[in-house]
Amino acid sequence: MIAVGCDHGGYELKQEIFKYLDAHGLEYKDYGTYSEDSCDYPDYAKAVSEAILNGECERGILICGTGIGISIAANRYPGIRAANCTDCFMAEATRQHNDANILALGARVVGVGSALKIVDTFLNTEFSNDSRHIRRIEKIER
Numbered sequence: 001m002i003a004v005g006c007d008h009g010g011y012e013l014k015q016e017i018f019k020y021l022d023a024h025g026l027e028y029k030d031y032g033t034y035s036e037d038s039c040d041y042p043d044y045a046k047a048v049s050e051a052i053l054n055g056e057c058e059r060g061i062l063i064c065g066t067g068i069g070i071s072i073a074a075n076r077y078p079g080i081r082a083a084n085c086t087d088c089f090m091a092e093a094t095r096q097h098n099d100a101n102i103l104a105l106g107a108r109v110v111g112v113g114s115a116l117k118i119v120d121t122f123l124n125t126e127f128s129n130d131s132r133h134i135r136r137i138e139k140i141e142r
């Protein structure tokens with residue numbers, strides 16, 4: 001199960017991501033926001049982060065205007081590793097090296113086509129399980 005959340009800046013891109021997830025038969029839960037009315041990105045970062053930490057969902061996608069605010073907020077939750085990615089290289093590397101459990105996207109930064117490729121890469125790349133990467137992640141958690 002994939003947890004998806006956004007603020008007003010990410011609402012439109014979130015609808016496109018839902019179309020992608022539907023087309024690929026991937027299950028997801030929408031944690032809001034549910035309109036383009038102005039709202040506060042930390043609220044959606046919290047909802048998605050908690051869904052992952054309590055085991056309801058395995059991975060998350062968070063979207064705001066830049067991907068910055070919402071990733072900063074999500075990374076305040078111990079155990080969350082949210083990566084703001086602007087290309088597929090970053091999405092692949094953050095799964096392989098950081099075992100990122102949340103992909104953050106900036107709807108005002110990346111176009112829809114790129115965003116969907118980034119989502120695809122993030123969801124289809126496994127953690128390397130390499131001992132040096134495990135060691136570094138453990139240092140973050142400590």
Ligand code: RB5
Pocket residue numbers: 007008009010041064065066067068069070
């Ligand atoms: C909202 O206008 C905007 O500040 C927000 O979506 C995000 O870009 C914050 O980092």
